[in-house]
Amino acid sequence: MYKKSVDLSLESVLVEIDENKKLMPSRNATVQPVALMRLGLFLPSLKRKGKDTENISIDASSELQSLELARAEGYTDIRITGPRLSMETDLKVWVGIILAFSKYGLNSSTIELPFSEFATFCGFSSKDKDKGLRTRLADSLIRLRSTTIKLASEKDRNGVVSGLLSRGKWDEKDDIMELTADESLWELYQFDRQVLLQMFIIRQLANKGTAQALYTFIESLPERPIPLSFARIKRRLMLTSPNNQQNRVINKAID
Template structure:
């Protein structure tokens, strides 16, 4: 949703400035859409997690290019930026991250700590009231544990300072008071003010339930600029960060793209450029109103 307003001091991290008109508009998360920093969608932070990976889910990503424009990086001269932690799933961890962003969007950034009812936080994570039980609480606890494990490291060649922080500093699920307490790092709030944010439609994620590869490609494609895209199979493999054989990864990616066509999101063409498999993303429809199709050359 977009809400026009006069351009003044920007307090909300979901405010986007229109440079040509010197006005701004607000990206408003709701039950159908979530505001997401583009960098986290493009990087392999949220990916499919196979059952065999549950005991080995670590990742290390060089995020220097994607996050070097952050104010904290520019001011301190940080040019070497890395993200590492537990591999985060699309099925649960990403939905919990959506809940964290929604909670901060509603309760503000005047304090690093916010507190809200567990039932409200659960709804922000996509749970229905009838689904809130002991098992759901355990899953949310595990997801918050995974999110808090994600460490961001900022260093620079010509600076004596460095920064180590987390996506989530602390989270408390209090069953006695039925409340959730979340603590964030104020130096990372600017991440949500990133120049390029996306109002991510959640309908597609619902339509792609239990199809983590398709969900991962959906959020990746939604983070890209509007218009036709040219993306290699290799880049899709890098984004999904799968550990199977290349031919099996290619098959998973093709099935995922077919799922995106099936729900009416995608129209693409596959072709060969030398030995490289390429895709032309002809059009995308976040509202799932397009008649998707896939063709091969």
């Protein structure tokens, strides 16, 4: 039976880039596991929505099979399911969560910080910090909390379900945000390659979800990837429009 030898935290699994120096999230850059950026977890918002576009199911077996838990328990079917997460809001909130844990989560998987500070970590300006933003963040936390990672053996004989976020709690009166991480996520950081994404690029591409998604995808690829085909880009973006319209959207994002 698999058993972790130590309790993990975000700080403990970040890559060391020099002696006593780690790859750390900041207001200017975020550190993300390559798999989450490559698999299409965060996607451009769709102009046309329907019952078949609200949720996603991603086969992550090949990307995440190196996880210690997967190897130890013989899990071969790894799947990420949940609501469609947007580049425009959900990625910003996710970046804020990672930054918050890098600052406050050294010794615990549950952290508490002022709501206003959390909103800043997410990249929202002071003029955005109103009741509407609280609703927007709450909705995003629900989507992130609803995203699950299932690891199972053949024919689902045994398995485990984890997620991106275990719990989120906010209190408007006391200006408090409380977050509890699923420690399985830190294992993903520990065993997957990490990529540093520059936030100023993502901010420059505000309201351009397709371009943002392409940036995070390309940055997560190896130094010398095989040539990218339109077919592969379309699979990553999970667009639902007609093929010729998808081509126009991608060309516009590249330009």
